[in-house]
Amino acid sequence: MNNNYVIIMAGGVGTRFWPFSRSTNPKQFHDVLGIGKTMIQQTVERFEGICPRENIYIVTSKEYYDITKAQMPYLNDDQILLEPNRRNTAPCIGYACYKIAAQNPNANIVVAPADHIILKEEEFRKRINIALHFSAKNDVLVTLGIKPTRPDTGYGYIQFAESEGDIKRVRTFTEKPNAEWAVKFVESGEFVWNAGIFIWNVNAIKKSFEAFLPEMAEAFEEIKGDFYTDREEEALNRAYPQCKNISIDNGVMERAENVYVVLSDIGWSDLGTWKSLYEISEKDENQNAIDAHVMLYDTKNCIVKTPKDRLVVVNGLDGYIVAEYDNVLMICKKEDEQKVKEFVATATSRGKEFV
Structure with a gap:
């Protein structure tokens, strides 16, 4: 378990959830469900038993440092990664993965958004552990796929190849189809929703960055000696302008051939609206x-x-x-x-x- 790490993406503003989600206090830092815990606190607790708390990294923006520290005081500053600016999910994930790699070249990583709802948390842990066991031993990129309950046009869809077991090879990604195609996808039974939760070992994701986002890979590789030092902020300010503004889905997942999906029924919602x-x-x-x-x-x-x-x-x-x-x-x-x-x-x- 000491090689397991979790990266939680918590830098978004959540505009579609306005006026509750605001630029100074976005929804991941709110108790949206009225249960006494904010969404990011729920997300962190969800990974108990999957990795040690010292292996949890939050990637957010500078303006959210204080609120992150206040809600999770047990995190040290090296676990709170502050992006110089927002450039979508690929730079966010690249920064965290290259930083973790500088500390542990055997790291096995889960990447998750801070603002998703998982109602079946025990089943979620089982699915994550299935993916982690697979990614620890193979050069693969894994995502969780959610069985669709309706032809929703607001989600990305993953088509998978039929095979035995819970882990399926991914055939195609389709980002937010129109209503006609969403109906066809759901009726076919070959598609699941893309939950935006990813699992891989650090060497597999670094190879993918080198293949598909080489400028980004080079930018982070050049500053690996500055991670965990007082030079990290200055180094990031040099690296981020070299990073394309692109999602991990468009930049890597849709282009790689070693992508797999773990079919999951976990009571998932991205709670975007x-x-x-x-x-x-x-x-x-x-x-x-x-x-x-x-x-x-x-x-x-x-x-x-x-x-x-x-x-x-x-x-x-x-x-x-x-x-x-x-x-x-x-x-x-x-x-x-x-x-x-x-x-x-x-x-x-x-x-x-x-x-």
């Missing part, structure tokens, strides 16, 4: 999901999340999001939640304090 929170939340007899001090009249199919110290009265709504945090209240039809990014753009022009 208000609709996804509504779907996993408990609901009252009128299908309302409530996390608020609220009085409802003639209201159904709504999600209401507002401060507990404010009484909210809602009358006559069907299928709405009612969300308040800090100085912003949003009332929006659930079916129009894709407009949230538009709302954020307009709110930005009103002042940084609103985003």
Whole structure:
């Protein structure tokens, strides 16, 4: 287990979850489910028994150092990796993997987002351990695949080749298909959702960076002697401008031929939108999901999340999001939640304090 490491990606802003998720306090640092733990705290705890706590690395932005340290005080500063700027997931993962490689060339690594929901945590650990045993002994890149419950166009899809056992060779990746193709994918039974959770040994992922993102590989290889020293920040400022702004999916996973998927039924949600929170939340007899001090009249199919110290009265709504945090209240039809990014753009022009 001492060779097992976990990288948790926690630098995103979560714009689609505005106004709850804000640039100064994004959703991974919130108790979204109202259970007394933030999403990133839940994510860290999920890996207990998979790797030692000293092998957990958080990759985030400089502005989130204080909140990361406050929520996980047991992490030392070498475990909190601060990106100079956001350049998508490939540089984020590359930085963490090359840093871990400088300490342990036998590292076996899990990469996970900080803001996903896993309802079946024991089953999740079983699936991760299956993947880790496989990646420890083979030159492979592994991802978890979630059996789709609907033809959702908001997820990436993985087509796998039929074979015995839980580990399948990946045939194709398709990023967010249109509705017609999503229906075909689900009906075929050959596709799973891409959970964005990856497992590999450090040598396999370094070889993949060298093959598919050579400039990025070179940038991190050049500064490997600066990791775990007081020169690390300065070295990163030199390396990051050489890193392409690209996701690990587009940069590596879609191009590699040694990719496998572990089929998983783990109660997964990426919790990227208000609709996804509504779907996993408990609901009252009128299908309302409530996390608020609220009085409802003639209201159904709504999600209401507002401060507990404010009484909210809602009358006559069907299928709405009612969300308040800090100085912003949003009332929006659930079916129009894709407009949230538009709302954020307009709110930005009103002042940084609103985003």
